[in-house]
Amino acid sequence: MHEERRKILEMLSEGKITVDEAEKLMSAVADNGSDASQGDASSGSKPRYLRVLIEPAPGNTEADRVNIRVPLKLIKAGLKMASLIPKQAHDKVNNALREKGLEMDVTQIKPEDLEEIVYQLNDLSVDVEGKEKVRIFCE
Numbered sequence: 660m661h662e663e664r665r666k667i668l669e670m671l672s673e674g675k676i677t678v679d680e681a682e683k684l685m686s687a688v689a690d691n692g693s694d695a696s697q698g699d700a701s702s703g704s705k706p707r708y709l710r711v712l713i714e715p716a717p718g719n720t721e722a723d724r725v726n727i728r729v730p731l732k733l734i735k736a737g738l739k740m741a742s743l744i745p746k747q748a749h750d751k752v753n754n755a756l757r758e759k760g761l762e763m764d765v766t767q768i769k770p771e772d773l774e775e776i777v778y779q780l781n782d783l784s785v786d787v788e789g790k791e792k793v794r795i796f797c798e
Contacts, residue, residue, distance in 0.1 A: 711725070711727040749764075
């Protein structure tokens with residue numbers, strides 16, 4: 660399976676396939692691998708990745724495509740790391756988050772809450788001033 664993924668990435672880097680085509684191929688390869696080891700992947704299993712895709716608007720030749728795939732386990736580990744923030748820094752971190760428009764308390768974020776947060780973000784699509792489209796979803 661690793662060889663198949665490498666070939667897909669090579670075709671993408673050489674421009675032989677588009678990002679969307681590479682996504683579909685990667686999903687097909689992953690589904691085939693998970694079918695053999697875990698049964699049917701479409702049986703309502705929990706998402707494993709948070710995806711962020713940024714696509715330029717039609718006709719925009721200057722913007723780049725961005726395709727980010729973050730394992731949810733990594734995000735959960737990051738949330739656990741928040742517990743390592745010294746108590747003296749909590750107010751500074753919370754104030755910095757508020758300045759960025761995020762009303763939250765870092766001491767109250769728990770890895771168990773991640774599924775609800777991700778569920779709320781799933782299938783979010785935003786057009787940015789007609790220049791690009793941002794999609795956030797789980798897979």
